[in-house]
Amino acid sequence: MKYLIKIAYDGTNYCGWQKNEGVESIQGKVEEALSKLLKKNTQIRGASRTDAGVHAKGQIAVFEAETSIPADRFPYALNPLLPDDIRIVGGERVDDEFHPQKRVEKKTYEYLIYNSEFPDPRMRNFTSFERKGERKKLDIKKMEKAAEKFIGTHDFKAFCASGGNTKTTIRTIYDLTVCENNNIISIRVTGSGFLYNMVRIIAGTLIAVGEGRIKSDELEEIIRSKQRERAGKTADACGLTLLEIYYRNEYLKEKENE
Numbered sequence: 001m002k003y004l005i006k007i008a009y010d011g012t013n014y015c016g017w018q019k020n021e022g023v024e025s026i027q028g029k030v031e032e033a034l035s036k037l038l039k040k041n042t043q044i045r046g047a048s049r050t051d052a053g054v055h056a057k058g059q060i061a062v063f064e065a066e067t068s069i070p071a072d073r074f075p076y077a078l079n080p081l082l083p084d085d086i087r088i089v090g091g092e093r094v095d096d097e098f099h100p101q102k103r104v105e106k107k108t109y110e111y112l113i114y115n116s117e118f119p120d121p122r123m124r125n126f127t128s129f130e131r132k133g134e135r136k137k138l139d140i141k142k143m144e145k146a147a148e149k150f151i152g153t154h155d156f157k158a159f160c161a162s163g164g165n166t167k168t169t170i171r172t173i174y175d176l177t178v179c180e181n182n183n184i185i186s187i188r189v190t191g192s193g194f195l196y197n198m199v200r201i202i203a204g205t206l207i208a209v210g211e212g213r214i215k216s217d218e219l220e221e222i223i224r225s226k227q228r229e230r231a232g233k234t235a236d237a238c239g240l241t242l243l244e245i246y247y248r249n250e251y252l253k254e255k256e257n258e
Contacts (some may be wrong), residue, residue: 001064001065001066001067001093001096002062002063002064002093002094002095002096002098003062003063003064003065003071003074003091003092003093003094004060004061004062004071004090004091004092004093004094004098004100005030005044005060005061005062005063005074005075005078005088005090005091006058006059006060006088006089006090006091007026007030007056007059007060007061007086007087007088007089008056008057008058008059008086008087008089009026009055009056009059009085009086009087010055010085010086010125010126011026011050011051011052011053011054011055011056011237012053012055012085012125012238013085014026014029014052014053015052016049016050016051016052016053016054017046017048017049017050017056017059018046018049019031026050026056026059026086027044027046027061029082029083029086030044030061030078030082030086030088031043031044032081033078033081033082034063034065034078036081037069037077037078037081038065038067040065042063042064042065043063044061044062044063045061045062045063045099045100045101046059046060046061046100047059047060047061047100047101047104047245048060048101048107048242048245050240050242051197051237052237053236053237053238054237054238054240054241054242055126055240055241055242056241056242057241057242057243057244058242058243058244058245059242059245060100060245061100062094062098062099062100071091071092071093072090072091072092073091074088074091075087075088075089075090075091100245103247103248104193104245104246104247104248105192105246105247105248106174106190106191106192106193106246107190107191107193107194107242107244107245107246108188108189108190108242108243108244108245108246109188109189109194109199109240109241109242109243110186110187110188110189110240110241110243111128111186111187111188111189111199111200111202111203111235111239111240111241112126112127112128112184112185112186112187112239112241113127113128113129113138113184113185113187113203113207113235113239114127114128114129114183114184114185115137115138115140115180115183115184115185116137116183117137120183123184124238125238126238126239126241127184127238127239128203128207128235128236128238128239136211138185138207138210138211139209139210139211139212140178140179140180140185140210142209142210142212142216143178143185143187143206143207143209143210144177144178144179145216146205146206146209146214146216146219147176147177147178147187147206148176149216149219149220149223150173150176150189150202150219150223151173151174151175151176152172152173153170153171153172154170154171154173154223155169155170155223155226156169156170156171156195156198156223157169157226157227157228158222158223158225158226158227158228158230158231159195159198159201159202159205159223159228159231160195160196160197160198160201160228161195161196161197161201161228161234162228163196164195164196164197165196166195166196169195169226171191171192171193171194171195171198172191172192173189173190173191173192174190174191174192175188175189175190176188176189176190176202177189178206185210187202187203187206188243189202197234199240200234200235200236200237200239200240201228201231201232201233201234201235203232203235203239203240204231204232204233204234204235205219205222205231205232206232207232207235208232208233209232213232214232
């Protein structure tokens with residue numbers, strides 16, 4: 001039988017999601033816990049490969065197992081076997097053909113920036129702090145205006161870091177909002193999929209807009225140029241969280257009919 005688990009984690013102390021020999025990863029820790037629980041070597045397949053230092057609230061992974069444990073009890077059984085910075089927050093049965101990457105309809109990420117003269121050490125693992133010395137706070141109004149330029153279907157080659165492996169750099173962004181509350185700027189973006197470091201480069205570009213180094217009117221030309229050097233820098237990993245992964249309707253209908 002195939003099972004789906006939903007995972008939340010603080011990625012600060014890990015090399016990223018993907019298991020790598022000799023370093024600690026989220027995937028590796030979850031597989032260790034599952035193997036211990038099921039008393040059998042168990043591998044998982046994740047929906048998204050988050051980088052080192054990136055967090056998640058709604059990562060998805062699937063695995064196959066023969067077990068009497070009800071799917072919705074996996075969080076209770078696995079969490080005591082996991083470190084405090086990784087938690088299973090949901091579990092359910094899925095059909096045998098379900099693939100956590102191929103059936104994705106869209107994903108939502110959030111990037112947080114601490115927008116103040118001085119950093120808050122309590123937020124250092126979850127927000128990016130971009131201001132140094134006596135530089136002014138980011139202009140949230142300019143960032144809000146610039147965010148609208150990303151919405152739609154575009155070739156986002158200018159917002160893709162080298163090292164990615166993809167057949168096309170065309171992606172669709174359905175929604176991108178910028179708001180501020182208690183000195184924390186939230187950049188929340190929902191899209192059909194994202195290129196390597198795409199969200200962090202978008203965040204870095206919006207930060208440059210907020211600083212006045214890039215004008216919002218320039219963004220359309222930057223997108224059309226497909227030139228990475230014209231966009232902003234890749235923002236720090238610590239500000240990024242994978243919030244949610246959504247699946248296509250046929251998967252939801254299958255679940256309704258179970």
